Structures are given as structure tokens and as C-alpha cells.
Amino acid sequence: MTIATKQRESRDSAPTFEAPEFPADPKLPDLSKLFDPQWIWHNCGAQLPAGHGDPLRIRIHHFIHSIGRSATVSYELGWPQDRYLPAEYFAATIRRNGSLQVNRYPQDQRLPGLVSAARPDDALRLVSEHVLTVPGRRARVQLIRYRPTYRAVLRHIIGKVRLYARVVRPADFEPFLAAYQRSRQSGFVVPELAGFWAEGGVMWLTEVKGRNLRTLVRKGRAPDPDLLLAHIDRLWRAPCDSGQVRAFDLLRAYRRAMRSFRHNLRDFDGATHTLNSLAVSLDPFVEAWRPSSMAHNDFYDDQMLQLRDGRIALVDFEEIAPGDPMLDIGNFLAHLRWSAHFSRQPRADNSRQYHDILRDAALARFRWNSRSLAKREAVCLFRVCTNAIRHPKEDWRERLSAGLALVAECLG
Secondary structure, three states, rough: OOHHHHHHHHHOOOOOOOOOOOOOOEOEEEEEEEEOHHHHHHHOOOOOOOOOOOOEEEEEEEEEOOOEEEEEEEEEEEOHHHHOOOOOEEEEEEEOOEEEEEEEOOOOOOOOOHHHHHHHHHHHHHHHHHHHOOOOOOEEEEEEEEEEEOEEEEEEEEEEEEEEEEEOHHHHHHHHHHHHHHOOOOEEOOOOEEEEEEHEEEEEOOOOOEEEEHHHHOOOOOOOOHHHHHHHHHHHOOOOOOOOOOOHHHHHHHHHHHHHHHOOOOOOHHHHHHHHHHHHHHHHHHHHOOOEEEEEOOOHHHHEEEEEOOHHHHHOOOOOOOHHHHHHHHHHHHHHHHHHHOOOOOHHHHHHHHHHHHHHHHOOOOOOOOOHHHHHHHHHHHOOOHHHHHHHOOOOOHHHHHHHHHHHHHOO
């Protein structure tokens, strides 16, 4: 019986909470607590002001698991509509040494600049100090995206001024700023850098208004693939000094995904057989792979916007470093293949159609070998399969198994 089933049978005992059950991690004996609704509410509720009452639901956003070392789960707590309370966000982390920490957003020890960037009065002060002087008025802060301990994206609205605050670990700020500068060598529109607070790991970028490219693809209104290919090609042709810039580490990323799958699928025989077969094909390729030029290293539809005049804006760029152009396109194709399989109609058909259009356009434009591109799509899709664990639902095993079957299909 799953936790979700238990909750449906006894809704008076805890809020609605649909969560998966993961295999035990012997070095993290308390891992199961992070998926126990009573434990979650006890530890999160203690940090809320009096009078909030019980939440209507608890939803998992991220599961970040370094096997044998640490695990972090982030939650969104939602309240009944008649309470008029905003959602609350928490992150719980356990470590091998037995330590346990539960933080209420925006508290995050690895992102020390987040607290100030997330609070309206402090955000107004920071913008005045590091971006531009604004009149003494209130700022509005909207949370756009948050991955605990890694990064956050906030929207700062001050009168007619709209900025996006990107928050990273202070140690990651200089590489992040350098990646932004490299993004300007592409043919894409990129947001303007408005200011930064290096000590806090915060960068402000101007707002770029446009339609999300993933949304357009799923609606069958995707842009001409040659436009995307021409823009990304300019980035690939940019100077590449691998001695000064840390290159994309495909081997490390692949091995991390493989460890996760082997740990979590050890009792799921069908998927384990598929995983072993994939390793025979993918291991030699990944071990032999080397970066060859500047690349985006996380290139796919959700990273871009289409402007009203038809131009394409690139709004995510933090992974730009020496990499592999064909791997960039393979990653884009992998996301389209995943979307085509797990979306409903007609979005699935539209994603599948654009996958084929983009693949054929890339092969024609760059004269690549089709099997080489398919191999790269497969290894990227293998990594995309981690979404089934990182954003878990009750059926994560089935989704992961289906994803690995797609990788096998891609390899032919």
C-alpha cells in the first residue's frame, strides 16, 4: 500500500500527499522520513506562524539524492482557497553523518543571497545598490523557479521595472557570469545584464517578453529549425579555450545517472535488463567522448522564447562551456522524444513531428552522420530519464522504465 493510498483512506490524519516509495539507502537510514506526510508536516508546520492551520496538500517538487551521502526533498504546501494564504516551500536535507535540516523558503545555506533577494524590502535595497536607484516604493517578488541548494530565479517588479534575479552559490557566480558573456556570442537574443551582487551570488537580467518555445512546439507552431541551427552554430564557432574554462563532463553526468538507476531499479527486473543492455552500448561511447568546441550543453526547447518579431531569445545559459555541437542537438531531440511519449494528444504528435523536422534539418545543414547523432540523442535521453526520479510521482518506476525503453528505441 502506498503512502498516497493510506492518505486517501484516512484524510483526517494528514493533508493530501501523493508521493512515491523509494528503495532504502543503507547509509541514509532516515531517507523514508522525507516521504512521510506526518513527519513532513510536523517539521514544516513548526516553522509557520500560528493560525495557518493544516495545509490542504503537500506536493514534492524535487528529490536530489547523492546515494550514500545526502538527500534533499523540497515540498510545496498548499492551503484551502478560503484561507487566502500563499503556498509555502520547504526543503529537508539528511546527510550521512546523521544531520537533518529543514529550511523554510527562502532560507538556504548554500544560497546565502536568496533570503535578501526574496524579501521585498531587501530586494528593493539590493536593486538600488547594484542595479539602479529607484524611488522609495515597494518591490514585488515572484518566485519563478527554485532548486534547493543549487539555484533560484525570481522576478523583481518595481513600478514599471521588471528584472529577473538569478541566484546561485557564491562559488558558482564567476563561472555563471562567464557563461552569460559567452551566450552573447550566439545568434540568439539574450537578456541584458542589469547588475550583480557577486558576494551573494545574484545576477539581475532584464525581462525578455516572448512565448515559451516548448509551448509553441506542443501547439504545432514551432519556429523554422534552420533559424535555431544558425543561431546555435554561431556559439559553436566561438573561441574555445579549454585550458581556462571547465569543459562539460559527460562521463560524470552519465555515471551519476547510471548509479541512480541501478540503485532505484534493483528490484525492478524488467527495467534492470534494459539498463544492462543500454550500458553495453553507451558505456564505450561516453568513455571515449571528448569536447570539441564551445557548446550550450543543455540545449532544448524550454530554454528559449520566441519574440513577437520572430527572433529567438536564449534565457538559460549557465552550462555554456567546451562541449560537443552534435550533443547539443542530441539533447534537444531527446527532450522532444520524451515530451512526445509522455504528453497527451495533440501535443505528443506535434513534439514528435518537430523532432523529425529538427533532426533532418541538422543532418542536412551540418552533414553529420545519422548514427552518430542518434547515439548522442540516446545518451542525452538517458540523462533526461532522471526526471522520473528528480520530479517523482507514484508511478516513477513505470515512467523510468518507459524512458529507458525509449533510449533503446533511439539506439535501434
